[in-house]
Amino acid sequence: MEPALRHVATFCGQCNCGCPELYVAEDAPAERRIVITDDFGQKIEMSAGQLAVLVADIKAGVLDEVLAPA
Template identity: 75%
Template sequence: MSEHGSGMRHIATFCGQCNCGCPELFLADGAPPEREVVITDDFGQRIEMSREQLAVLVADVKSGVLDAVLAPVG
């Protein structure tokens, strides 16, 4: 895990198959617990959440809650 910016530890890049500024996941060292997980997008926006919120999101993804979002429309 590398450092990125002030106290941001890079955890994962989502996509990474291009050079377009893919979404990334960081841990913000020194941030308040409710804001220590940071997800950035390729438009310069960011989402800040707690580790507990991230755990719920990961559990939901693993259980298939978001599968319908990825299903083709038609």
């Protein structure tokens, strides 16, 4: 049985195509509590600690090169 998900954020939201979303599965094991879904029906599960590292890396500019125009 899948735990109930609490919605946190929708990324994009400018369309009706099933944008990626961030959820917290409060009843899930700690290592799978953060859930990111995509518009293809797939999901990523991670711990809050892993999400914190991801957010810190993004804030530090780790993805800036990936997002820069070619």
